Amino acid sequence: MTNRATRPIGLARRLLAGLSLAALMAAGAAQADTVLVTADHLVDVLAGKVVDRPAVLIVDGRITVVGAQGTVTAPADARTVALPGLTLLPGLIDMHTHMTSQPTWNGYESLGVTTADKAIAGVANAKVTLMAGFTAVRNVGADAFTDVALRNAIDSGLVPGPRMKVSGPLLGATGGHCDENLLPADYGRVGEGVADSPWGMVQKVRWVKKFGADLVKVCATGGVLSKGDSPGAQQLSQEELDAIAKEAHALGMKVAAHAHGTDGIKAAIRAGIDTIEHASLIDDEGIEMAKKRGTWLGMDIYNDDYILAEGAKVGMLPESLEKERKIGRVQRENFAKAVKAGAKMIYSTDAGVYPHGDNGKQFAKMVQWGMTPLEAIRAATRNAAEAMGTAQDIGAVAVGRYGDLVAVKGDPLADVTLLEHIPVVIKGGEVVKDQR
16 A cells, blocks of 8 residues: 555656656757758749748648748748749759660660669769659669669668669560560560569569569550560550559559550550650540549650650660651650540650750750640649659648758749759758759
8 A cells, every 4th residue: 555645745746757758859859850941933833923021830741731932930040042033943853764774774784783883873863853842753763673672771861862763673575675575585584564464564563563663664556765675565464454553553553564556555544544745646536545544654755855866976876766756756645635634644754765964954855845844843742742752741832741852943834944953951940952
């Protein structure tokens, strides 16, 4: 039985413990990393307008207040990032990158590239991409899960880079765009993600999930840079695509489909695949199908310039250059049709085919082929975040999202090429680049 005489002492101890806990909580709150960012203007991609004299308060990496200067109060110990003369935008998002690839690794030159080479290149490319203003990317295809390792290294703070959602190895059919087709049968080279039946594809989906992939990337048709196939040819059956989409969605994963050809595009849309990459030969029916089902189109229309100008110099196969000559302009014309029809569009560039860091060059092409500057910017912010399933975290300067911001001098809604050279990049409230 407790002695009554000891009760006041026990009560005092509990009170002191409570006070200590409160003091610790208060101290923790006081030590929160708080940043106040101000600029002359802000492109509000959700409202579709420019806001003057914005103030953005970021606490522990996330935005807590967005308001006008003079109305946002910051703690006395807050850091201030004043950007006079600049316009703020959300950090940009590229939905189609190959961070562990290099544009010089083409054709037979690629056979001499090791997994270690790819991992090391990924570290360098991640930093370059972040410095270009792309604070988030989706990596859609990497050998040996090198993109998983890169994502983890960035998340842990080991190396600088954008936030990443990754697919791991590409899934596809024997002899298709995602297979290893450069060497004869004697060498026995087979792509990591190759399977040839619905159940085989289900196993591959589970395999990439097991080893850390966030999403699934499949090759529904042939490609430009692969040997021996046609970009327009469908390479996975409707049953295989259905099985991939059903299993991935059951596991909480989204699916991106490499699809140049008309039939493969439509099959992927029917399967419920989330994004169609390239969509070069999409026809009017395919565009209407995408609109009806809410499928996102990611059309890499800057790539054509680089491939035709530099492809031969960096070792692309002659047959690949010929394929690009046949579909490059058609893809741009179909991009214009899709924009005019009101299809849902995302910013997908195929970085790694061209040099990393040049991601922003596609904005001008998107405007040239039918988008307004605001629509192009939304494709790389609001739309990309929604398609990626991360709209609660990125894609807009809004309360609750990460403090990922970029700033340019001038009005990007009047001159979208300003996004090709971004002087200020902020990730999670930390200024990672300031070259004003």
